[in-house]
Structure formats: structure tokens, C-alpha cells
Amino acid sequence: MRRKFSREFKLEAVKLVRERGVSVAQACRDLDVAESVLRRWMRELAEAPASAFPGHGQMRSEQAEIAALKKEVARLKAERDILKKAAAFFAREST
Structure with a gap:
């Protein structure tokens, strides 16, 4: 079954890497998320910060x-x- 993550979770995961200096690999281990997923979240947030992670019908x-x-x-x-x-x-x- 595919897991779903909230917008807040995704934003915090990206902040771990970008603002707190945690490596992508370490953040993935800590959060139990695939590295490709976290990198995609980082890319989506960089491309369109306002519309990243729409979810919940948006x-x-x-x-x-x-x-x-x-x-x-x-x-x-x-x-x-x-x-x-x-x-x-x-x-x-x-x-």
C-alpha cells in the first residue's frame, strides 16, 4: 500500500536537508522515506514553492x-x- 504524507511533513523533510544541514541519505533513514522521494520533494519545492505538494483535492x-x-x-x-x-x-x- 502506498503511503501518503502531509504537506507539513514534506516541508519539514526538505527543511531538514536545506536549512539544518542534514544529508539527504541521513534524512531518508531518519524519516523512513526513499531517497528518490525526498529528492523529488526538494525539486518540486524549488520549482514552485507556492504550489508544491497540493494534495487533498487541490x-x-x-x-x-x-x-x-x-x-x-x-x-x-x-x-x-x-x-x-x-x-x-x-x-x-x-x-
């Missing part, structure tokens, strides 16, 4: 935009299908 702005666009595409496809059916119906009626 999305990054890019993910939210993609979700909104997918929703709009689905709505437009439904409208298109309705118009196709209406056009076919009226084409039959006029013949």
Missing part, C-alpha cells in the same frame, strides 16, 4: 486548467452530437 494551476478544458471538450462533443441528430431528423422530415 490542483496545480496547470492541472486545474487541463481539467476545465476536458470538461469543456466533453460538453462541446455532447452539443455536437445533439446537433448531428437534429440535422439528421430534419433531413428525414423534409424528404
Whole structure:
């Protein structure tokens, strides 16, 4: 089963390395976290400090935009299908 970590835990783990001078390997041993996971957290925090570790239903702005666009595409496809059916119906009626 995959473990989940809170935003606060991730921030504190990164602080151990960046601010307190603990090595990544030592922090990973102390926290029982894989080194690749801690390094990914460090990279995510460096790239976008405000939106790092969204979790709990929060999305990054890019993910939210993609979700909104997918929703709009689905709505437009439904409208298109309705118009196709209406056009076919009226084409039959006029013949």
C-alpha cells in the first residue's frame, strides 16, 4: 500500500536537508522515506514553492486548467452530437 504524507511533513523533510544541514541519505533513514522521494520533494519545492505538494483535492494551476478544458471538450462533443441528430431528423422530415 502506498503511503501518503502531509504537506507539513514534506516541508519539514526538505527543511531538514536545506536549512539544518542534514544529508539527504541521513534524512531518508531518519524519516523512513526513499531517497528518490525526498529528492523529488526538494525539486518540486524549488520549482514552485507556492504550489508544491497540493494534495487533498487541490490542483496545480496547470492541472486545474487541463481539467476545465476536458470538461469543456466533453460538453462541446455532447452539443455536437445533439446537433448531428437534429440535422439528421430534419433531413428525414423534409424528404
